[in-house]
Amino acid sequence: MIITNYEILPSYSRGFFHTWEVSQSLADPGPWRFQVEEAPAPDGPWTPVSGDVINMYAYQEVVERRVNKNSVLYFRIKLVTAKDTYFSATRMPYGDLDRREFLIGRDIMRKEILHMSKLAGTQGSLHLVSTFGPKCRVCRDPITDTVRDSKCKKCFGTGRDPAYHGPYQVWYTFSSAKRTTQLSPQGANTVEPAQYQVRMIGAPPVKKNDAIVDTGSGKRYYVDSVDNAAELRRVPLVQVLIVNEAPVTDALYKVL
Amino acid sequence: MSNLPHPVEVNEIMPEPSVGGVDLLPHVRKLPRVLYGIFVEVIRQYYMNFEGHPMGTPVKVWDKDPAKTEIWIDTEHRWVDDHPEFRPAIYVALSAIPYESLTGRKDGALDYDLKDSTEYFSRSGSGTVSFVHIGGTCGEAVALADSTMDYLDAFGKVIRDDFCFTSFNLTNRVPLQQMPKESKERYGSIVTCSYQLQDKWSLKQEAQLLKIVTFRALQQLSASGIV
Numbered sequence: 001m002i003i004t005n006y007e008i009l010p011s012y013s014r015g016f017f018h019t020w021e022v023s024q025s026l027a028d029p030g031p032w033r034f035q036v037e038e039a040p041a042p043d044g045p046w047t048p049v050s051g052d053v054i055n056m057y058a059y060q061e062v063v064e065r066r067v068n069k070n071s072v073l074y075f076r077i078k079l080v081t082a083k084d085t086y087f088s089a090t091r092m093p094y095g096d097l098d099r100r101e102f103l104i105g106r107d108i109m110r111k112e113i114l115h116m117s118k119l120a121g122t123q124g125s126l127h128l129v130s131t132f133g134p135k136c137r138v139c140r141d142p143i144t145d146t147v148r149d150s151k152c153k154k155c156f157g158t159g160r161d162p163a164y165h166g167p168y169q170v171w172y173t174f175s176s177a178k179r180t181t182q183l184s185p186q187g188a189n190t191v192e193p194a195q196y197q198v199r200m201i202g203a204p205p206v207k208k209n210d211a212i213v214d215t216g217s218g219k220r221y222y223v224d225s226v227d228n229a230a231e232l233r234r235v236p237l238v239q240v241l242i243v244n245e246a247p248v249t250d251a252l253y254k255v256l
Numbered sequence: 257m258s259n260l261p262h263p264v265e266v267n268e269i270m271p272e273p274s275v276g277g278v279d280l281l282p283h284v285r286k287l288p289r290v291l292y293g294i295f296v297e298v299i300r301q302y303y304m305n306f307e308g309h310p311m312g313t314p315v316k317v318w319d320k321d322p323a324k325t326e327i328w329i330d331t332e333h334r335w336v337d338d339h340p341e342f343r344p345a346i347y348v349a350l351s352a353i354p355y356e357s358l359t360g361r362k363d364g365a366l367d368y369d370l371k372d373s374t375e376y377f378s379r380s381g382s383g384t385v386s387f388v389h390i391g392g393t394c395g396e397a398v399a400l401a402d403s404t405m406d407y408l409d410a411f412g413k414v415i416r417d418d419f420c421f422t423s424f425n426l427t428n429r430v431p432l433q434q435m436p437k438e439s440k441e442r443y444g445s446i447v448t449c450s451y452q453l454q455d456k457w458s459l460k461q462e463a464q465l466l467k468i469v470t471f472r473a474l475q476q477l478s479a480s481g482i483v
Contacts, residue, residue: 150392
């Protein structure tokens with residue numbers, strides 16, 4: 001299977017949130033064009049829901065979906081590369097949840113967003129680091145496959161092209177942090193560690209080394225670890241991230 | 257024909273210890289402050305030159321303007337307020353420098369000129385200098401250190417001669433190690449060179465100059481005394 005880990009997550013503010021990954025074995029040249037398709041039955045007929053989603057691995061419906069509660073929908077992802085066309089497995093709209101659980105999960109997210117938008121949160125953008133997709137042809141070592149330039153103008157040290165996909169607009173709540181400049185423990189000039197705890201809803205799912213941009217201040221953060229503070233049958237509803245502020249000389253300030 | 261050696265006039269290349277207010281290196285004792293300066297300058301000069309890099313290494317050009325430089329090159333434990341955590345970076349670390357005298361005496365005394373009442377001293381020291389390369393990816397740290405190692409190994413003799421070391425040569429390489437975490441993971445690759453240096457100095461003492469005692473043939477000490 002070329003398209004893997006296809007998930008449909010609840011999202012309060014808009015329609016369904018689709019995420020997927022691509023097998024590491026796929027080496028077709030880019031761009032990779034994805035399309036979310038829906039059908040009333042598992043075998044079709046399939047109609048496109050989204051436009052072309054190029055080199056991205058998530059799609060959020062732009063409006064909340066209003067359908068008859070008894071209607072049944074099926075979704076799949078279509079990938080068109082320069083060489084071939086691939087399809088994901090078919091998924092039901094509520095993913096691993098039934099309808100009631102899906103609605104409960106969505107309501108928990110609604111309350112989280114309400115708290116953030118009315119009181120404690122800030123709006124920012126999330127950029128998901130590429131862990132699959134076409135490899136950078138500029139800075140990778142041809143034999144060992146290691147990335148030789150952390151500020152490569154093509155992949156920005158991620159080894160993939162594009163380096164990040166997004167942005168996904170989300171609400172965050174940042175904790176306070178102690179900032180101090182200190183000598184680097186390894187003897188190389190100074191460091192200014194600033195670590196924050198960030199709370200956000202479960203969509204899109206975040207992983208280590210994803211990047212957060214605080215739209216207000218313009219600061220960039222690297223995600224260090226992720227803890228799911230609330231789950232429903234292993235579907236993440238609320239995520240708590242530990243993030244480190246990136247230094248101003250970091251490649252994140254050039255790519256995002 | 258006289259058997260006296262023909263007097264050879266020896267002129268120092270740089271007879272003055274300074275030019276334009278800048279101390280010349282051969283006349284400066286190689287204190288750690290000077291050693292840090294030598295090695296930082298050596299590595300900065302290499303990374304300043306875009307064309308000096310071997311093919312295949314990431315081209316990181318050092319510039320004295322912190323806003324333009326692509327790599328930070330400095331001494332260890334350097335406090336930098338305005339550009340914290342600049343990576344990739346190379347920093348120069350010195351090991352301890354044990355000293356010993358050339359003659360085996362603990363005070364380093366080498367010679368004493370009775371005529372000028374001047375005492376000469378000399379010490380030799382040896383140590384290692386490590387060029388620690390810190391990269392944002394493991395491949396970057398290794399590639400930078402490969403480039404530095406090529407340079408230091410190829411030009412070790414030139415560095416030895418230009419900076420008046422007794423010896424300067426590549427001794428060790430740590431290919432890759434994980435460094436303490438910063439805003440994200442860091443990787444290190446270390447090139448180590450060993451060097452030997454020799455310092456010499458003289459001390460002119462405040463003492464009355466000794467008289468030269470000469471004896472002429474057929475003179476008797478008791479009859480004519482000391483001339």
